[in-house]
Amino acid sequence: MKRFLHVAATVLALSLVSLPVSGADYYGSGDSLEDSAYMANRRTALRCLTLAKDYAAAANWNSVVSQVSMGISYDSHISDLWYMLAVAANNQGKTKAVVASYVERAINEAQWVDYNRDAARILYADILSDTLRYADVFAVLDGDARYSMNECYVNAPRIYSSDADYIRAKALYRLGDPASVEQARKKIDDARKMYPADIRFPILFFTYENPAVVNADMTRIARIFIAQILEHSGAYYDGHSAASTTEMEILAVPFADAQTRTYLLRSFSARGLRHPRYAILAQQYGLLTQKQALEYIEDFADSQISYDVLTSFLAEITDADVKKSAASYLKAYNGLIARDTDGDKIRNLYVQYERGRPQSVYYDRNQDGVYEWSIDCDFGTPVKGSVYSQRMDFTWGAFPSLRTVRFKKEDGSVDQSYSLVPGKAQWTPLRMVLNQEIGRPAGVSFYFPEINEGQEELGSAFLLDAASSITVTSSERKDSTIEFIVLDGQIQIARYMQGNRQYAQAEFVNGVPSLRVVDSNGDGVYETTEFYGEDTTGQMETHSLEEEQTIMTNLFGKPSNGAGYYLRMIQIDTGKPDTISDFTEEYLPRGGKITSYDTNGDGSWDVRAVRQSRNAEDPSAPVVEEALFFDANNDLVRITSENGIPVQVTVGLKSEAVIEDDSFRFYWIGEKGSPALAKKALQTLNAQNTQGKSMIVSTSDGSEEALVIRIGELNCGKLIH
Known part of the structure; x- marks a missing residue:
């Protein structure tokens, strides 16, 4: 994907086609002033697009974003602006989720001034193929109505290019069924003929194929690619990085015959190339001792290593002394282990270790760069975490018993906070288990998390049932909050605070608001008493919708309707606080009232x-x-x-x-x-x-x-x- 985005950015930057002033698909409103304003805004937006192109040519992505954002503020319907924003965001290291949102907007606007939408389709399809939406790739690249998510793709011309074929093959491999894998091999077999210098295809092939599987087409294609590697004698392919060729050569080794494997490994090492998989292969074929292989792989694992590489290496250890050394290393491990949990060869679970125990865990389920959740641990025991889609933070007491849960607003401030009864709320997105694939070969207890896939999101009913108290922000007064005291899932008392001062308190019976006393003037005396009832049949019609929302705001902090609670009576002591009400108002069905x-x-x-x-x-x-x-x-x-x-x-x-x-x-x-x-x-x-x-x-x-x-x-x- 990085190579494609580099190419896309280059094409984008070097395109010098002049920009037309007229708006695509705009035929005028009939109002000369409105039309004039529209054209003026569009001309300004197109000038911003021209400047952004110049900045893109210089790889000045911050300035690209600035100019594009200004252009969008004048005319948000120009697809080119959104596409450039997507390319700039990618080059700035923004998440796939962010890049996808921009390129999706570019395609949906469908008003292209300078660039062909196919570049946006390729970028979007590549993101889809990396974020578990494999089938959608064919709707975007081929206009295949069977998969179409959006009318923009139906009957769109099929894209023919190395980028498009690479993405198709990648998506087919990731679909994983035998028919799709067979199609992927066919794509790669064709691609090696059409794009012989594009090493993305052999890398993709060696990544997803299994040398232990007997398949004539797979064996034939592997031999052809290995022959090409040998023909180049290790020389880098034009336009590709050393990292790419290193990856290709080490992945190809298991597919070669015994003699060629040894040659490839010796050549790999002689040229100073390094890869963690070399430790596994070199000790298998006698080029490294197990001790040397352990030292080799530790150089990578000190910072980060993939789970499959680590487990594959440990499974090969037979020497007792090397096992002891591996055990000592794992007991004090301070690096990061990354794991692919869904089999698409993209790592989406990251575990940072300290002193041999998990310190923090991050999970990106759909690999879009936005974590579903993260967990912090205390010597391997989960103690707190966050669920980002819900803007939720939580802490555990005795894991997995939750102690507190907080929900935040978009600005990061706390909106709701739950204190939970110890032992009542058993919830966790992961299980911390002794991992046998890592621990058993080295004879050590090594913990690695497993995703708790069946765990549902924390819902309000679950939290209420387990809560001892709930604190929420309120819009009744400025800077006000409400603390609800809860027993067995039912609210008992509510305390209403403005800053550090309590201005009201409510009592609940069977979870239903009964009465609330309010200090309306801030003198410390509760001169107002509100009595509440519950309209279980919905026939009372006591209050208007606006009044009902006000009642819910006063009681629970947020305007809402449909709860069935109504203000039954209010009493106010307007004179001296003598416990005698000067004013009473009782509310009756269908607008009745006694004052x-x-x-x-x-x-x-x-x-x-x-x-x-x-x-x-x-x-x-x-x-x-x-x-x-x-x-x-x-x-x-x-x-x-x-x-x-x-x-x-x-x-x-x-x-x-x-x-x-x-x-x-x-x-x-x-x-x-x-x-x-x-x-x-x-x-x-x-x-x-x-x-x-x-x-x-x-x-x-x-x-x-x-x-x-x-x-x-x-x-x-x-x-x-």
Whole structure:
């Protein structure tokens, strides 16, 4: 892949085709100003593309990214910009996941200005072949509808090139079934004729074929490649690195006859070439003693070695003294062992050792450069780790019993944190086992992790069941968090914090919120009490969607709906903290509500507003409301309204007229007062802006006086004299 990307970058950098100004597939909107702005933005984007090409020619990839990013900000539909971004990202060492996202965007935009999309298809197919998506390669390279993931590839012209054939052969080998392997051999047999100097094909062949398998085509092709190696007498192939030719020659040795094997190995060593597999082969064919082979391979293993090379070497040791030396080395091992866990010859499990025990483990399941998880160990015992797709960190107590789990936001800050009951949550993505392939030949206990493939992701239900406490961030207040105390999977208590100050606490019954007390003004006193219920049938219709989301935010920190919890009643002590509520509001089904005010602190309501529940059978029925208060004679006044219009009044047991003022939206009970008094009443009520509090007002000359009150949206009064 690296050779291909180098070629792609070179082609990209050297392409000097002039850029057209017109936009591909753009025919104008009919709005001259809009069209003019579009063309101006596109011209700017194309200038950025031209500058980026110059930087690419100089391999200045940071500047390429800068120019391409600017171009995309002006016109994000130009495929060339996304393709260049992909090539630059690859040359900067970005992950395959990042590179794939850019080249995928380039193909999907399908607006090519300067470059043929085939270069992007090849780059994308190569990434697919390395990231377990083998079958998708043929959709991209061949336009094969049987495999097509995207209409961009259907009926696309088949790509003919050494890069395309190499990727096809690689994907076929990795598919692994006999028919695919046979096709891969055919591809390589054809490629050796069409591209005789391209050593990627013999390397691929020797990597995936097994010399122990008897197959006429395989044997024939191997002999041809070995003959080519002998013909070149070890000289490097043009355009290929020493590392590539070294890899090719050492991989070819097991496929040669005995005499040729010895010749190849002697030639390999005489030219100063080195490879860890040489230790295995040279001691097999008597060119190194087992002691010399161990010393040879240790030079590589000190930093990093592949699992298959290490195990293959150890399996060959028979000398007792060499076994002791190998055991001593493994007991104090401080290097990295990399293993291919899925058989595609790409290593995706990395284990760093310290003093002979695993220190850290990294796993990249689909080999896209983004780890699925990583684990840190204490002398071989896993103690903590991360799952990157979930932005999750965790720690173990007594492995594999989880102790804590944290989920993070995109900015890296903690969003949720679980403290778990010891021994309750048994979970691990790996098993740390004694590895017999490494340990047995050397007679030593050597631990190597195995992937726990059947382990499911940690879910909220699993964590809740095992939690002793859960802390989450809350959007109810700035910098606020909520700590839930949990027992047997059910929340018992919740503490609401703003910084280091607790401002609320909630109680739960059977995991359902029951009540919450709140310090609304920060004076340290919980003056507000909220009572909650659960609508198990979904028929309450107590709150609007917005109100329900607010309730969930207050209780659990995040807006959501559908949980079925509703605010059943709220009580507020607005005066001195005397445990007597001055304000109470109870919420009923279908929008019903009872609001009560205790204005004198005696524990009984003095003013009450009742809104009856909507008629479930007749949605057109009027909304009935009642306002209740006591007049100057301590008689109960009851005002009944329909759709906000008073229709009936009783004072004590006596019915009274209700009269709307001639000039203002103010209602008189019994006898009507003057507009001047109504105006004065409204001014006083607006100034006080207090619900349920009765006041006496009079005209400026004192000729009229009335007891007035505001209940909800109703303003009313009763003449005193």
